[in-house]
Amino acid sequence: MTDISFDELIYKIVAMIPRGQVATYGQLAFLSGYPQRSRMVGQAMAAAPPKRKLPCHRVVNFAGRTAPGWKEQRELLEKEGVLFKPNGYVDLDICLWEGFLPEIDM
DNA sequence: TTCTTGACAACAG
């Protein structure tokens, strides 16, 4: 049973993304329980009202690229502390959010 | 009900 809608679940996860890190649509979809619904994540974000104050700028695609027509996202991420590659992509190698995982020691 | 579109992901060239 779906206690909450898919988009609601996405918002919840997105809100958990720490500053200085980013998550991919596939990551959010996976954590929400539907690894194949990465597109719905984007749909949910597009429908996400500003009331949610979601750090949607921390959500990027699998390649670390920002959303189309959204140049501000890069500026926001840079202020958050996210590193960018010289080609304009997010440095997922460093800023990719692991999503509650591991506290692995290494 | 069918077709199109979409803030995507993954693979091939």
Next chain:
DNA sequence: GCTGTTGCCAAGA
């Protein structure tokens, strides 16, 4: 790294 194609699922016309 970029482009083209395929697969996935949902919402809208």
